[in-house]
Amino acid sequence: MNNTHLNTMKQPVSHFRHIMPRFVLLCLLTVIGLQRASGQDTYKGLDFFCGVDFNLRDISYERQYDLLLNLTPGFKWNMGKYWQLAGQIYVPVINQFGDQYAYIRPSMFVLSKQMRLGNLYCKASAGLFSHYRYGVDLKAFMPMTNWFAFEAQAGYVGMLYTSKDWWIGRPDRLIGTVGGDIYLSRWNTQLRGVVGKYLQYHEYGCMAEAMRHFNHTTVSLYATWSSIGAFDGGFRVIVMLPPYHRKHRLINFRPASNLRISYSVMANPFSNVIYKTDPEENERDGWFSRDLLKWGSHLMEPDFKVEEKQKVFFVE
Numbered sequence: 001m002n003n004t005h006l007n008t009m010k011q012p013v014s015h016f017r018h019i020m021p022r023f024v025l026l027c028l029l030t031v032i033g034l035q036r037a038s039g040q041d042t043y044k045g046l047d048f049f050c051g052v053d054f055n056l057r058d059i060s061y062e063r064q065y066d067l068l069l070n071l072t073p074g075f076k077w078n079m080g081k082y083w084q085l086a087g088q089i090y091v092p093v094i095n096q097f098g099d100q101y102a103y104i105r106p107s108m109f110v111l112s113k114q115m116r117l118g119n120l121y122c123k124a125s126a127g128l129f130s131h132y133r134y135g136v137d138l139k140a141f142m143p144m145t146n147w148f149a150f151e152a153q154a155g156y157v158g159m160l161y162t163s164k165d166w167w168i169g170r171p172d173r174l175i176g177t178v179g180g181d182i183y184l185s186r187w188n189t190q191l192r193g194v195v196g197k198y199l200q201y202h203e204y205g206c207m208a209e210a211m212r213h214f215n216h217t218t219v220s221l222y223a224t225w226s227s228i229g230a231f232d233g234g235f236r237v238i239v240m241l242p243p244y245h246r247k248h249r250l251i252n253f254r255p256a257s258n259l260r261i262s263y264s265v266m267a268n269p270f271s272n273v274i275y276k277t278d279p280e281e282n283e284r285d286g287w288f289s290r291d292l293l294k295w296g297s298h299l300m301e302p303d304f305k306v307e308e309k310q311k312v313f314f315v316e
Contacts, residue, residue, distance in 0.1 A: 043248055043306065047076045049280075051256025053090065055097070057267070068101055069094040072256065074108070074279045082114035082292065088279040105162045108279050114288055119143060121293050125277040131199060133157040133275045135171050139287045143295045147185070151194070152178045157275070175199050175274065183296045188213040190296055192283075200270040203227045207272060211283060213297045216240045218284040229271025234264040238284045240303040248306045257304070258282050 055068040074088030087109040095101050110127040123139040135157030143149040158171035179194030190213065195206040209222040216239065223233040239259045246254065257280045281287070290298045 044078055044080045045248060045250050045252060047078070047252045047254060049074055049076070049254050049256050051259070051280075057097070063096075066096040067094050068092070068097040070101075072107070072279070074256075076279070082289065084112050084114075086110050086112070086279055100163045103163050107162075108276075110277050112277060114292055116292060121288050123277075123287050127277075128160060128162075129155075129157065129275040129277050131273060131275040132159055132161045133173075133199065134160040134168075137275075137277050139277075141286070141288060141293065141295075143293075146295070147183050149181045149183075149295060150179075151181060151192075152176070153196075153274070155275070157199075173199065173202060175202075177274065181296065185299060188297070188300060196274075198226070198272050198274055200273045201228050203229070203271065205229075205272040209283070213284065213300060215301070216244070216303055218282075218297070220283060224272045226271035229266070229268050232264055232266040232268055232271065234262065236263075236283065237261045238282050240284070244304055246304060246306045256280060258284070 050071060050073040053068075053070040053072050056065045057068075058065055069092070071091040071093060072088055073091065075086065077085040079085065088107050089104060090107050091104050092102055106128060108128055108130055110125050110129065112123060112125040114121070114123045116122075119142055121141045125137045125139075126135070128134045129137065133155075135155055137153065137155035137157075140152045141149060142151075154174070154176035156171055156174050158173070159167070159169040161167040175197050177194045177196030177198075179192065179196075182191040183189070184191075190211040192209045192211065193207070196204070198205055203226050205224060205226040207222060207224045209220050211218055211220040218236075218238040220236045220238075221233070222236065223231070225231050237260075239261075240257060241255050241259055243254075246252070260282050278287075284297055286293070286296065286298075290302060
């Protein structure tokens with residue numbers, strides 16, 4: 001993120017005390033409103049995990065690529081009834097991207113709740129999201145048939161920059177997307193299209209993606225159009241990481257669930273951007289737990305089997 005853009009949005013940290021009461025109230029109203037959510041209980045426990053954030057860019061004449069390598073330790077506390085508290089930090093190991101990436105910094109701290117209302121699946125989240133944003137977010141998914149479903153996401157966010165100096169701005173951006181998904185179970189192929197208002201420049205855009213799900217791996221091709229960034233495209237590869245058979249305890253230590261590789265032809269990291277609300281969020285798993293939503297890739301053999309007291313639970 002360039003410094004010019006940051007300087008136009010930053011506000012004194014002291015302003016935080018004026019924003020925080022309203023933000024906390026908004027978070028409480030969001031999550032308390034979901035207390036009556038239906039759905040069976042998920043397994044309870046505290047997971048500690050760690051992954052790798054690997055970034056390359058080619059903008060320098062001094063070397064072919066700049067490298068940014070971060071360790072991403074995090075945790076997930078599953079409290080039951082689809083309540084979850086999750087957090088993650090970045091720990092820089094190799095940094096050629098600049099001083100703003102040289103510090104250990106939080107990347108996510110989110111309280112979330114999943115629920116089912118008839119044929120409508122919802123997930124509400126509040127806290128610090130990816131891309132230095134904080135606020136509230138609501139995701140929805142509605143299967144219409146076993147091969148077609150609607151999806152939507154809406155969020156009200158502000159900027160919270162966490163590096164050497166912390167900058168916070170008022171929540172001032174309402175973003176959202178709406179679209180549809182087609183799942184061809186015979187070929188384990190998912191077609192997805194969304195339109196929306198995006199995060200970084202508040203621009204309008206659309207995206208089309210074709211995903212082929214294999215055993216423990218998903219490969220996709222995507223194309224995007226932005227009202228300021230024109231056309232772009234690329235591919236994604238999502239690999240679910242072993243071990244695939246796990247024993248569940250009250251406290252668990254494991255690697256990150258997946259490795260996600262994304263390539264963009266135009267190498268524009270700012271257009272058609274939307275934040276994530278889960279440290280392990282990816283296109284293969286989607287937004288919802290497998291045992292809550294049975295649609296799409298969740299109909300395949302689960303990537304992970306967790307054994308507990310001779311019972312088997314499927315987890316993301």
